[in-house]
Amino acid sequence: MGAHLLEELIGALIYVLPAYVANGAPVVLVRAIGKARPLDLGRNFLDGRRILGDGKTFEGLGGGLLSGTLTGLVVSLLLPGTFRSALEPLALSSGAMLGDVLGSFAKRRIGIARGGPLPVVDQVGFLAAALLLTWSLFGPKEWSDAVTPLLFLVTALLHLGTNAGAYLLGLKERWY
Ligand code: CTP
Ligand code: MG
Numbered sequence: 001m002g003a004h005l006l007e008e009l010i011g012a013l014i015y016v017l018p019a020y021v022a023n024g025a026p027v028v029l030v031r032a033i034g035k036a037r038p039l040d041l042g043r044n045f046l047d048g049r050r051i052l053g054d055g056k057t058f059e060g061l062g063g064g065l066l067s068g069t070l071t072g073l074v075v076s077l078l079l080p081g082t083f084r085s086a087l088e089p090l091a092l093s094s095g096a097m098l099g100d101v102l103g104s105f106a107k108r109r110i111g112i113a114r115g116g117p118l119p120v121v122d123q124v125g126f127l128a129a130a131l132l133l134t135w136s137l138f139g140p141k142e143w144s145d146a147v148t149p150l151l152f153l154v155t156a157l158l159h160l161g162t163n164a165g166a167y168l169l170g171l172k173e174r175w176y
Contacts, residue, residue, distance in 0.1 A: 005150075008143050012151045015082055015092075015141060017075055019130035020155075022068030022093035023100060024162065026060030029067075031171065033059060039101065045108065052104045053114035061097055068093025084138050091134040099129020117176050123159040124152050 001009075030036045036057035045051045072089020075082050083089060103125040107118050131148075135141070160176065167175040 005144060005146060008147050009150050009154070011082075012141070012143060012147050013154065014075060014079065016127060016130065016151065016155075018068040018072040018089040018092040019096035019127060020158075021071040022064040022096040022130075023126045025067040026057070026064050027166065027171065029063040030057060030060050036060060047109065049108050049111070050114070051108065052101060053108055055114045056101055056104050061101075064097050064100075065090070065093050068096065088134060088138055091137050092130045095130035095133030096126040098133065099126040102129065115174065117174075120156075122176070123156040127152065127155050 036059040038052065038054050039056045039058060039061060040051035040053070043051055069090045072083060072092065075089070076086070103118065103121045104114075106121065107116065108114075110118075112118055163172060164175050166172040
């Protein structure tokens with residue numbers, strides 16, 4: 001990989017940091033507070049299965065949005081010019097949480113229980129939704145064609161790596 005491409009990839013990783021934090025914070029946060037209320041209020045969908053399941057909560061959603069947006073604020077102070085608008089980190093965080101919720105909705109509809117795996121969607125669904133929402137509001141980020149696919153690849157590997165780490169630390173029940 002060329003030095004320039006690596007530099008662009010690092011820039012892209014910093015840019016999506018609000019989405020990463022929004023996606024990861026609920027796990028730690030909900031564990032810390034103990035009990036959290038499910039977004040679907042415990043209700044079932046037309047198919048008789050939970051709409052979203054117990055893994056999507058108000059506390060997780062609020063905490064994810066807040067911590068992702070605050071992360072964006074810190075990034076903006078350290079590296080001005082990373083975001084085109086002060087609202088961009090909020091869009092990245094909202095998109096990440098929306099993608100996560102949509103992923104759970106889809107998993108429940110195809111019969112995968114809360115916490116069960118849906119490869120690809122589990123690892124990079126939040127990033128796809130974060131970029132789709134943010135780029136439809138602020139326009140796509142200008143970087144080389146290779147950066148976006150690389151960003152997805154690195155995100156998938158980081159997601160698997162941090163999950164395995166959380167499992168080894170006893171924070172998660174499953175390694176994936
Ligand atoms: N979480 C939450 N609220 C959210 C997102 C995540 O409370 N909006 C917390 C839950 O404790 C959840 C954990 O973060 O168990 C990990 O998130 P995730 O892997 O997305 O949920 P799963 O439990 O795997 O459930 P699902 O199968 O629906 O993805
Ligand atoms: Mg999961």
